[in-house]
Amino acid sequence: MTRIHFWGAAETVTGSKYLVETKQKKILVDCGMFQGLKALRLRNWKSLPIPAAQIDAVVLTHAHIDHTGYLPRLVREGFRGPVYCTRATYQLAQILLRDSAYLQEEDARRANRYGYTKHNPAEPLFDTEDAERALKLFKPVKFSAVDGEYSAKIKLGKGIRCGLAPAGHILGAAWVTFEIDGKRLVFSGDIGRPNDVVMRAPRPLQHADYLVLESTYGDRQHPDADIREQLAEVINRTAKRGGIVLIPAFAVGRSQALMHLIATLKETRAIAQLPIFLNSPMAINASDLYAMRHDLHRLSAQQCQQVGDAVTYVQKADDSRALSARREPAIIISASGMVSGGRILHHIKALGPDPKNTILFCGYQAAGTRGEALINGVEQVKIHGEYVPVKAEVVCLGGMSAHADYVELGDWVETLKRAPERVFLTHGEPDAQKVFSGYLKDRFGWEVEIPKLDEVVTLD
Numbered sequence: 001m002t003r004i005h006f007w008g009a010a011e012t013v014t015g016s017k018y019l020v021e022t023k024q025k026k027i028l029v030d031c032g033m034f035q036g037l038k039a040l041r042l043r044n045w046k047s048l049p050i051p052a053a054q055i056d057a058v059v060l061t062h063a064h065i066d067h068t069g070y071l072p073r074l075v076r077e078g079f080r081g082p083v084y085c086t087r088a089t090y091q092l093a094q095i096l097l098r099d100s101a102y103l104q105e106e107d108a109r110r111a112n113r114y115g116y117t118k119h120n121p122a123e124p125l126f127d128t129e130d131a132e133r134a135l136k137l138f139k140p141v142k143f144s145a146v147d148g149e150y151s152a153k154i155k156l157g158k159g160i161r162c163g164l165a166p167a168g169h170i171l172g173a174a175w176v177t178f179e180i181d182g183k184r185l186v187f188s189g190d191i192g193r194p195n196d197v198v199m200r201a202p203r204p205l206q207h208a209d210y211l212v213l214e215s216t217y218g219d220r221q222h223p224d225a226d227i228r229e230q231l232a233e234v235i236n237r238t239a240k241r242g243g244i245v246l247i248p249a250f251a252v253g254r255s256q257a258l259m260h261l262i263a264t265l266k267e268t269r270a271i272a273q274l275p276i277f278l279n280s281p282m283a284i285n286a287s288d289l290y291a292m293r294h295d296l297h298r299l300s301a302q303q304c305q306q307v308g309d310a311v312t313y314v315q316k317a318d319d320s321r322a323l324s325a326r327r328e329p330a331i332i333i334s335a336s337g338m339v340s341g342g343r344i345l346h347h348i349k350a351l352g353p354d355p356k357n358t359i360l361f362c363g364y365q366a367a368g369t370r371g372e373a374l375i376n377g378v379e380q381v382k383i384h385g386e387y388v389p390v391k392a393e394v395v396c397l398g399g400m401s402a403h404a405d406y407v408e409l410g411d412w413v414e415t416l417k418r419a420p421e422r423v424f425l426t427h428g429e430p431d432a433q434k435v436f437s438g439y440l441k442d443r444f445g446w447e448v449e450i451p452k453l454d455e456v457v458t459l460d
Helices: 038-045 071-076 087-114 128-135 227-240 254-267 281-292 301-310 317-325 344-351 370-375 406-413 430-444
Strands: 003-006 018-021 026-029 057-059 083-085 138-140 144-146 149-157 160-166 174-180 183-187 210-214 244-248 276-279 311-313 330-334 358-361 380-383 386-389 393-396 422-426 456-458
Touching: 003 422, 071 087, 071 128, 083 087, 087 128, 087 138, 087 281, 210 406, 227 244, 227 254, 227 358, 244 344, 254 276, 254 281, 254 301, 254 330, 276 281, 276 317, 281 301, 301 311, 317 344, 330 344, 344 380, 358 370, 370 380, 370 393, 406 430, 422 430
Parallel strands: 026 057, 057 083, 083 138, 183 210, 210 422, 244 330, 244 358, 276 311, 276 330, 358 393
Antiparallel strands: 003 018, 003 456, 018 026, 144 149, 149 160, 160 174, 174 183, 380 386
């Protein structure tokens, strides 16, 4: 008997956690932090339905914080098992988990210093020590080459095998297959686009008896417009009025794609010759890794070097503050992508009130985030306990997502040799899941299920 416990990413795009329970093992697929709406963020502080020490292992699809960010807390709660993932995911997790711990500690210090907290004292969800203890549990898996891509098999116990295959979302991202007593259970993780600027296409899916499928963009298609032309138009329009283009970007994946595109536009003189700054230590470290692991994506070593030559990396806090004080035209890329933390907050406080500037979004904005509020036209946002007026132009480009849209997801599952016995939609907002459910029924005749948070389903 196999059960799936949907502890996260159920009717929401955040907090990915799925417990696979068999007679022999309890295996957690992803261990993500909830972000966005306060009701979801509060779940990060609640204990899991079972003691963490009872979980035998964790398998990660990729390194993004909404898929890995709860790991240090899980360790604090008593988890001591192995954490399996691709080597690139482990390399990125070292960057992201350490940075996330630092931000947790820094946010708590700031809240206590300036008194904008209801807790006395405010405490981090986890700290640097927890992150280091979590990283010691990682066991990056070895791969065999299959059509020039990685694949792996992990033995998790008698009758239980696990496989990883490229998902195309970010560096090291994988979709996960469990073979349990002759049945195949697949977790899509986050599926990338077939024609992504940086990442290679996800490996096609061949067989799944049970499929847990993401639905982030279940209700929309990405526009066909040339993203380079759109970027150039926004940058040139802002430069013409003497403004700064401020881009909140995910430190892993989106920042690297943006830098590549903007560097190419600058080299071909399609945009004004503005200085480009990457102001995120986490994104800088991730960019170095992308340059080192160009074997896993589309960009050559020469193209990675081109980005390095065109972009100024900002590491020091003093240099970051100087950027916020800047008034000459420039392009600033900074994390976090949903404006939920990081140096981007200081930049929006300083640059958001100026109508000459542009705040440019290039990725999904979860419900309840400042990013979602900004693209929906709010006139002010609350940052560090105070309200900041936003008079800068706000633009959202939909063509740069690292997630497949609903047609691309349909194309990915179309390669299945036969229909799954059951399909579960996760990692999507309810409206998107409803539309995607109808699309899958119309295209394939599938009747899909949409689990709720903490729901438990029995597969056999």
